[in-house]
Amino acid sequence: MEAIQQKYHELTQGHLDKKNHSYESRVDHLIALRKLILENENMILEALNKDLGKSRFEGVISETLFLVKEIDHTLKKLKKWMKKKRVSTPFLQFPARSYIIPEPIGVVLIISPWNYPFQLLISPLIGALAAGNMAILKPSEVAPNVSSVVARLIPKYLSKSIVSVVEGAVAETQALLDLPFNHIFYTGNSHVGRIVMEKAAKHLCPVTLELGGKSPCFVDKNNDLDLVAKRLLWGKFFNTGQTCVAPDYVLVEEEVRSPLIEAMKAVLKDFYPMGAKESPDYGKVINKRHFLRLESYLSEDEIVIGGERDIESLYFSPTILEASEDSLSMKEEIFGPILPILAVKNFDDALTFINQRAHPLAAYAFSKDNELLNRFREEVTAGGMCLNDSLVHLTNEGLPFGGVGESGMGSYHGKKSFDIFTHYKSVMKRGLLIDLPVRYPPYAAKESLIRRLLNWLG
Numbered sequence: 001m002e003a004i005q006q007k008y009h010e011l012t013q014g015h016l017d018k019k020n021h022s023y024e025s026r027v028d029h030l031i032a033l034r035k036l037i038l039e040n041e042n043m044i045l046e047a048l049n050k051d052l053g054k055s056r057f058e059g060v061i062s063e064t065l066f067l068v069k070e071i072d073h074t075l076k077k078l079k080k081w082m083k084k085k086r087v088s089t090p091f092l093q094f095p096a097r098s099y100i101i102p103e104p105i106g107v108v109l110i111i112s113p114w115n116y117p118f119q120l121l122i123s124p125l126i127g128a129l130a131a132g133n134m135a136i137l138k139p140s141e142v143a144p145n146v147s148s149v150v151a152r153l154i155p156k157y158l159s160k161s162i163v164s165v166v167e168g169a170v171a172e173t174q175a176l177l178d179l180p181f182n183h184i185f186y187t188g189n190s191h192v193g194r195i196v197m198e199k200a201a202k203h204l205c206p207v208t209l210e211l212g213g214k215s216p217c218f219v220d221k222n223n224d225l226d227l228v229a230k231r232l233l234w235g236k237f238f239n240t241g242q243t244c245v246a247p248d249y250v251l252v253e254e255e256v257r258s259p260l261i262e263a264m265k266a267v268l269k270d271f272y273p274m275g276a277k278e279s280p281d282y283g284k285v286i287n288k289r290h291f292l293r294l295e296s297y298l299s300e301d302e303i304v305i306g307g308e309r310d311i312e313s314l315y316f317s318p319t320i321l322e323a324s325e326d327s328l329s330m331k332e333e334i335f336g337p338i339l340p341i342l343a344v345k346n347f348d349d350a351l352t353f354i355n356q357r358a359h360p361l362a363a364y365a366f367s368k369d370n371e372l373l374n375r376f377r378e379e380v381t382a383g384g385m386c387l388n389d390s391l392v393h394l395t396n397e398g399l400p401f402g403g404v405g406e407s408g409m410g411s412y413h414g415k416k417s418f419d420i421f422t423h424y425k426s427v428m429k430r431g432l433l434i435d436l437p438v439r440y441p442p443y444a445a446k447e448s449l450i451r452r453l454l455n456w457l458g
């Protein structure tokens with residue numbers, strides 16, 4: 001654990017030496033990160049394939065290219081984000097000027113999970129570097145190939161006084177959490193999220209917690225079910241269902257449950273003509289522990305599509321269940337290729353069902369009825385929402401990404417990533433020529449004067 005402390009001290013020194021404070025140094029480091037991704041894209045995609053069976057296409061759009069796009073957006077906006085902002089000053093303080101100055105917060109810790117092991121580690125790093133900070137990256141040990149690629153590549157492109165990688169599992173993460181970071185950015189399950197927050201409290205360290213939960217999807221009877229099935233199943237089975245914002249379960253109006261399931265059968269045939277097992281576009285479950293966890297959600301009599309699986313190759317077919325509120329699959333977040341479909345009488349029942357549960361990370365609704373979609377938008381609280389599609393709201397840098405309540409705290413992407421890792425310092429600079437005596441003791445008779453003055457100034 002001495003090595004961890006050493007890395008932390010090098011970064012602290014880097015911060016004291018202001019090695020990433022200037023606009024130029026931040027740009028240099030972001031460009032170095034961009035080069036790291038593009039010059040080693042094949043190696044990264046291969047590691048993703050080894051860990052998750054992730055197809056090249058999915059790896060490109062959700063990991064490497066996704067990050068390059070984010071870096072480019074950040075580089076384009078950075079100068080503007082870094083500008084100090086002048087704000088007005090109350091007349092009573094005249095003469096004075098007031099500013100808000102964005103400044104780096106210091107050394108930050110980024111802990112990531114295994115499902116998008118590269119993107120979820122590097123995306124917060126973009127914000128941290130853009131905001132002028134130093135960072136320790138803690139990749140997930142559950143995706144060992146990506147973890148080792150990151151550990152090898154980072155020192156080749158970024159100095160150890162700017163970014164360090166600590167590989168390992170619980171012991172290493174706990175050792176890191178004992179250090180007084182200036183911010184901890186954690187993505188993963190809520191059990192560990194609580195541990196992170198507890199440890200951070202010791203140092204009064206602010207945290208961002210990107211957690212998960214059961215993201216609902218409502219399907220109205222007023223719909224083009226073929227299109228709904230296509231958009232919904234793409235979001236569900238992308239990355240083999242191991243996506244924090246994947247639709248976790250579907251609430252469908254009862255008269256269209258069977259037609260929706262029929263439409264889903266046809267869609268899966270189109271997606272994987274030779275079957276998902278033979279398809280290079282369908283991945284695998286991350287490991288045996290998660291495979292067994294997923295298996296425990298199955299009741300054979302509920303399976304209407306799929307259910308085939310093989311623990312040796314970690315293949316778990318796209319599986320659709322005709323489920324109910326009491327089903328095993330409705331107890332906790334699924335985080336894999338199982339989709340329970342529950343019938344509801346109507347939209348109001350769906351709203352009640354959703355609102356009785358913890359606020360999800362994402363909520364989805366499909367309908368041709370705009371009024372219904374507006375009600376869904378107004379009456380459901382979720383980290384984010386996508387109407388008439390799934391997942392794609394994440395691709396808009398203008399939309400902050402994060403949870404609410406049980407699904408997390410804090411949000412990032414685009415300017416929000418910069419904000420998370422920035423301290424907005426308030427500064428007022430007073431002039432010396434005029435000095436109103438009204439605020440100084442003795443205070444006798446000054447209260448009514450100050451009241452009248454403030455009233456007059458509005």
Ligand code: NAD
Binds near residue numbers: 211333
């Ligand atoms: P994981 O097992 O890789 O754990 C995440 C990180 O926590 C790892 O780096 C791990 O080393 C560390 N860790 C594990 N146990 C620890 C402990 N006891 N003390 C300290 N650190 C510990 O990933 P996971 O938690 O299985 O990830 C899946 C969960 O993450 C799901 O709930 C999913 O919804 C959520 N998730 C959320 C987002 C988001 O952006 N909101 C993204 C992806 C995943």
